[in-house]
Amino acid sequence: MATDTTKYKFNHSMLRVKDPKESLKFYEHLGMKLVNKIENPDNKYDLYFLAYDSPSAVSHGKHWTDREGIIELTHNHGTENDPEYKIVNGNTEPHRGFGHVCVSVDNIQAACARLENAGYRFQKKLTDGRMHNIAFALDPDSYWVEIISYNSVEATADVKDTSLETYRMNHTMIRVKDQEKSLTFYKDVMGMKLKRTVENPGAKFNLYFLGYGPESDGSPNGTSKSEGLLELTWNYGTESEADFKYHNGNEQPQGFGHICVSVDDLDAACARFEEKGVNWKKRLTDGRMKDIAFVLDPDNYWIEIIQNEGFKSRVKW
Missing domain, CATH: 3.10.180.10 (2,3-Dihydroxybiphenyl 1,2-Dioxygenase, domain 1)
Structure with a gap:
């Protein structure tokens, strides 16, 4: 099956957070709502997906993969109690990006x-x-x-x-x-x-x-x-500047993690990216997680690729 880029969506942007309770309170004060939560106790992290979801919102009621404008908050267990844990926000030298x-x-x-x-x-x-x-x-x-x-x-x-x-x-x-x-x-x-x-x-x-x-x-x-x-x-x-580079947020110290694009057909989309000669951070076939891939952009920012479940069911998120 072919993939159609006109059906792609800029689904979310991921930010690591120190204390999810405080972060959720802030973004909910901005009017966002929790549209999905993925708990991973074995690997000691939780993911919170927030979006605008009022009746007048662009993507009201849709599956979280079938939306644009989501913020994903990633919480690694224990950081809220670690006085040494700090996030880099991407706007301070030498970690701008x-x-x-x-x-x-x-x-x-x-x-x-x-x-x-x-x-x-x-x-x-x-x-x-x-x-x-x-x-x-x-x-x-x-x-x-x-x-x-x-x-x-x-x-x-x-x-x-x-x-x-x-x-x-x-x-x-x-x-x-x-x-x-x-x-x-x-x-x-x-x-x-x-x-x-x-x-x-x-x-x-x-x-x-x-x-x-x-x-x-x-x-x-x-x-x-x-x-x-x-x-x-x-x-x-x-x-x-030959030696100039931006901080992608995933090298230490960490903060911003990635942007994510949801696609109409994950396997076909990844095959197309392969044909385009992209640099991969993670192919679909790498590791244990066979339902996500990561492409690297020219500045080594990570771009997660996931299936838009509005087109076909693949993962029981």
Whole structure:
């Protein structure tokens, strides 16, 4: 059976967490709901999958593999009681790589006030700096969570309410060394479409937003209500530095783990990746787990490949 990349979904982004109770409380305060939990007591870890699942959510009621915009929290047993255990958030030298996840909201002023009133910290408040249309909250492990609005800041200036049911897990950002290599990989190999490009020559960086689904008009409004976008951040000149590399989150110290794409036919998709000459972290046939594979992107970020159970049943997750 052939595989159709137009049926692929950017399913989730995995973050390791120190204390799942605190992390769950934060993301549930942001309106996310637990849509699946996988316990693995033998290997001493648990996986928590959170997504927006209100009746108005994009993927309401669907199987967790048949969604986009999920955050997977990975908890290794005992870390919550280990004073020496720390997460690297991907934004500090020399371990930069993963940057943030992003939630788009109806009213950014009210959404940020609600987070601040609950006692959560910010890396950047709306009033900080020159950009007053984005904020960065900090989750309990100091991962950055960007907050953007799909309505103009001016339109919501006098509105005091925010509706969690309208929120979207909009995108995940990773930094890339060579934008041409990364764009080619995510478009030609992973089958994503370039939805929007933001060039900032003054600050010497570009942003590229990719994803599955329909074409976008390239405008901020065209992508701000989306779920499951991948933002690639390219800082000019890194592609010319022979020894330059980003931290993929899986080498010590650890933090971000991987992004995940669910596919229509896992065996056919992996056969296609093989034909494309990808670098594998784990083939389907490696190890004991025969229902997941991991591909490496040009910066050695891990991309998990799983079966979308909405197309065919393979695993009793």
